[in-house]
Amino acid sequence: MNITQEKTDNLNATIKINLAPADYQARVEKAIKDQAKKANLPGFRKGMVPAGHIKKMYGKSILVDEVNNLLSDTLNNYINEQNLSVLGQPLPKVDEKVEYNWDYNDDFVFNYELGLAPEFAIDFTSKDTITQYIIKIDEATLAERVKNIRRSYGKMTNPDVSAEDDVLYAQLTQLSPDGSVFDGGISNTTSVRLEQIADESVKKSLVGVKKDDEIVVDVQKAYNNDAAKIAAILGIEESEAADLKSNFKLAVKNVNRLAESDLNQEFFDKLFGEGAVTDEAGFKAKITEELEGMMQQDAERKLQNDIYNYAIDKVSFELPDDFLKRWLKATNEKLSDEELEGGYADFAKNLKWTLIENKIITENKIEIKYDEVFAAAKQSLDQQFRMYSPQPIAEEQLAQYAVQYLQNKENANKVFEEVKALKTFDYIKSVATLDKKDIFFNDFKELAK
Template sequence: MNITQEKIDNLNAVVKINIDPADYQGRVDKAIKDHAKKANMPGFRPGMVPPAHIKRMYGKSILVDEVNNLLSDTLNNYITEQKLEVLGQPLPKVDDTQQYNWDFADKFEFNYEIGLAPEFALDFSSKDKLTQYVIKIDDETLAERVKNIRRSYGKMTNPDVSAEDDVLYAQLTQLSPDGSVFDDGISNTTSVRLEQIQDADIKKSLIGLKKDDDVTLDIQKAYNNDTPKVAAILGIDEAEAADLKSNFKLTVKNVNRLEESDLNQEFFDKLFGEGVVTDEAGFKAKITEELESMMSQDAERKLQNDIYNYSVDKVKFDLPDDFLKRWLKVTNEKLTDEELEGGYNDFAQNLKWTLIENKIIKDNNIEIKYEEVFAAAKQSLDQQFRMYSPTPIADEQLSQYAVQYLQNKENANKVFDEVKALKTLDYIKSVITLDKKDIFYNDFKALAK
């Protein structure tokens, strides 16, 4: 067997593999004998089929399989031995001029295109600067949060006249263009939350209504053409909602109002435990603390995203783009040329980041231990469980779930990659300069869009 590599350029090469009969004959003979031992054929006792008979009937298919297996093993071993850092997977070059008889005497020649990872240097230092935002809670955000919490612990009342934040329990009836009721049209009884109405004039028209009052509602305008919202309000599917042009008659059946809970000791104790908070100032300070703790996660996500973008822009190197595009087409048969061109830049950016990650991990001897992957899996599962129940799961049971979760190879690789990314980001954060900057939450939301 002879293996050679022809360098096309720094990012592309062709590996040529020449195979003689002596290279594959032993594997083929063994495969035929193994097949004979397992064969169950008419006229022969199980396991007693002569190998010559198997060779006559299935020899060519066995030969093809064994040559393919030999090729795969040989190519993988060559890449490992030569320490080639390949991108994607080797692609066989089709040569229509070569014809093989597959008669156990052929010499084979196979060529594989490979894409090579680029060589590049990293030069992160304190001269590289990024902003690390520290989110502060503005009065508007705090007031909205306080209002929502007070309403969560408040009581429902039924006032005579609707106000700005009320909920109208109403009948919605589809109207014809002339304003009459549409025969066999859409009709649904539902709750209309006035705070969700997007159009100011329509919202104003719904304030001051009493039971049995009627108003005409342009539902698409009311919800700013939010198809899922319109579909949910009318009880129809989204396809029908998207094409809907009709106005609706809204008939008030009841006005519901959620009164805010009083700011008293009973309320404070329900929220934070007995005696932890004793007055309104302490209540607002506690809510501010909790909000800023939650918002710190948003700030960290933005910082991570900024580091990602900064890194892939700063570290300059080329990729074997033509090869990678061919590889993506081969491995994704349904991928259209338009989809490939539209999504390739994101793919290339993610690949660049992966190469930067790998180099940082390697150059700095950063270890990723099982204990870290296990802890990350536990944390992720704990967050998922808390979405459905505020009561935390016992640590021992959570550990059992984490063990089961990581037994799935795909899950384990996913968590490993997450830990790897966090370690890479932590390294970059330790090297560059992070300028901390206070910012109000509403300003941060506008910045993060």
């Protein structure tokens, strides 16, 4: 056997493997004998089929399989021995001019294309400055949060006439273009929250209405063509809501108003525990602290995204793009040329980040321990459970769920990669300069779009 490597350039190479009969014949004969021992063919007792008979019937397919296995082993061993850092997997180069008899005596020559990882340096220092936003809660955001909390603990009333923040309990009935009720059309009785209506003119038409009033409403205009909201209010599928053109008759059955709870000690104790808050100033301070804690997660995600983009722009290197595109096509048969070109930039960007990430982890001897992966899995599961129930799951039970979750290899790899990314971000944050900047929540929302 003879293996040679020829570099096309710094990012591309070809490996040539020459196989002589002596390289593969012993493997093929052994495979034939093993098959004979397991074969169950008519006219022969199980395990007593002559090897010659197996060779005659299945010899060529066994030969092809064994040569392919030998090539795979040889190629992988060579890549490891030569410490080649490859991207994707080797791609076989087919020479249509060469044909083999596959008669156990052929000399084979196989060529494989390799995409090589680029050489680059990581040199983050304190001169690298990245903005870290500290989100502050403005008065309007605080007032809205306070209002929602007070209403959550308030009492329901039924005023005679609706106001901007009220809820109309109403029946929505689909209308024909001439304004008559559409026979067999959509009809749904639901709660219409006026504060959720996007169009001001539609909202204005629903302010000042009373029980038994009827108003014609353009639902697409009311909800700014938001198919999800329209589907929810009409009780239909989102796909149907997206194409809906009809107006609807809104018949008011009742006007509901959620009165805000009084800012008294009973209310404070319900929220924070007995005596923890004693006045409105303390109440607002607590809510501000809660909101800023929640916003800190958004700020951290923004920081991580900015570090990701900063690192990719700073650490400049080329990729074997032509090879990678051929590899993506070879490994994704349904991938069209248009999809490949449209998605390749994002693929290349993510691959660059992975290479940067791996180099930082390796060069700085950063360890990723099972305990860290386990803790991350628990945290992720806990957040998922809290979406459905505010009551936290017992620590022991959550740990059992995490163990089960990580037994799935795909899940374990996913969490491992998440922890690796966090450690990479932490490293860059530790060596770069983080320019802390206060920003109001509403301004941050615009910035993060």
